[in-house]
Amino acid sequence: MNLRRRPVVPLLLLPALLAAPVLAQEKKPDPAKQLQQVEKDLKQADKTKADLDAKAEGLEKELADLRARAIDAAAQQRTQADELARLEGALGDLGEEEKARLDKIEADRAALADLLGALQRLSRLPPDTMIAAPQSPSDTVKSALLLRSAVPELKTRADALSRELQGLVDLRRQLAEQKDKAARAAESLTLRQKDLAGLVARREELSKSTDSERTRLATQVAALADRAGDLKDLIEKLEAERKAEAARKAEAERRRLAQVEAQREQRARDKVAGLKRAPAEPQSAGILGGMVAPVSGKITQRYGTVDAVGATSRGLTYSGRAGGPVVAPADGSVMFAGPFKGYGLLLILEHANGYHSLLSGLGRIDAQVGQRVLGGEPVGLLSGDGDPTLYYELRRGGQPVNPARGLAASDGKGQG
Structure with a gap:
């Protein structure tokens, strides 16, 4: 009668097999130790947060100064923009005045040219022609008187034309000076715009640097707190204390953030108040x-x-x-x-x-x-x-x- 032989386990392997369940039980994580590690991490996060707050204090002072400088730069830029607009308007008025003077000079010049032409033609009439077509004595006297009065009038008009031309030269010099002032004002306005853009960019950079770091740290602390909560569910003895401590910390953090925000606004206000000239409203x-x-x-x-x-x-x-x-x-x-x-x-x-x-x-x-x-x-x-x-x-x-x-x-x- 043939019986199937069962496999024989070597005696040397029996201790290892018997010890396997024990080793599996030893590898099971201990909630209490995990909780201690999480609380240690939370304490480290609190220390990191304190260091961040100290660093942020210096950044907040710089941020308050930047906000005040940005307000002042914007006010100066607005003032220069108004001045540039005034200069541009003055340029337009001077241009119109220049055109009006040119039109008047051209009209005077044409009238003077007609008068000169008439006198030149009269001076070129030969005596023989006057003998061939004699005038009455009274007409001859009138012609002489007219010619005599035309010469002073001609000089008067010539002098007036000279003065108009000199006035045009002065006007064009004034126009050139105004254009130069407007160009300098435009250049200064461009520089102010660049300065203001740099201040705004630096302000945003400082705000984002502190805010992003605080957000990251808050997320990390929240994750650790959640993990600690899960572990403390297994240890009911510490549950009430954890919740009370978390509530105290949350309230303290809320008050601290409110105080920081109030101090930030007050710093900015103090900086603005300390400026030599506050931004004035047009x-x-x-x-x-x-x-x-x-x-x-x-x-x-x-x-x-x-x-x-x-x-x-x-x-x-x-x-x-x-x-x-x-x-x-x-x-x-x-x-x-x-x-x-x-x-x-x-x-x-x-x-x-x-x-x-x-x-x-x-x-x-x-x-x-x-x-x-x-x-x-x-x-x-x-x-x-x-x-x-x-x-x-x-x-x-x-x-x-x-x-x-x-x-x-x-x-x-x-x-x-």
Whole structure:
């Protein structure tokens, strides 16, 4: 009778097989040790965050200085743009005066030429001709008197023509000087635009460097906190303490961030207040209540007037210089920044007491949603082509109000 033989396990392998379950159990992770490691990582993250805050403190001081310098540079650029516009207008007036003088000189010159021609022809008449066609004595006397009076008149006209020509020389010299001033003003304006662009770029770089690092660190801390929470679910003894500590840290962080933001705004305000000359608002801006005109230029459409298509304007339309800076009319925060149908690039700022500013027609926006801005701080540029316009609308409680009334600190209702 043949029986199948069972495989025989060598005796040397039995200890290893018996120890295998034990080794598998030893490799199982220990939640308590993992929790200790996570808490260690959280402490390290807190230390890194403290170092980042110390570094950010220095950057915040530089950022406040940059914001103040940007406000001052924008104000100077607006002043130079107004001066350049004035010079260009003066050039136009001088050009028209030059044309009028040239026309008058040409007319005087033609009249003088006719008079000279008549005298020359009279002087070339021979005596024989006068004998052949004798005149009466009275006519001869009249002709002599006329000829005698024509000579002083001729000299008077010649002297007047000489004075007109000298005046034309002086006018052209003045015109050349004005053109030279306008060229220097345009060159200075270009340099101001470059300086302002550099300040705005540096401001954005500083803001993004600190904000991105804080965002990354906050994400890392949140992930560690979630992991710690999962582990502490296995250790109920520490659950209540973890939640209370997390809540305390969250509240402390919220208060710290609010304090940092308040200090950042106060630094910027102190810098602006410390400038030798604060940005002044043009008299033609038509905006009161401490507000700043959003762009340098003339107002082509005022609030409440009817335009060419019969629509009533609900804001102000400015005609600005190509590539000119656009600034915040008052302190506030950016609610919207980007393209919007029918408005082009649109920027919406939220102010105190229920006010909002709408700026449309920008060629470029240099502000981000959530960013705090001060009155007069650059937030964008006009289009660099042609004769750009900017539409500015001030709203309160969702209703358009007259920007000439400025910002009032009343109950927040709309006003006409």
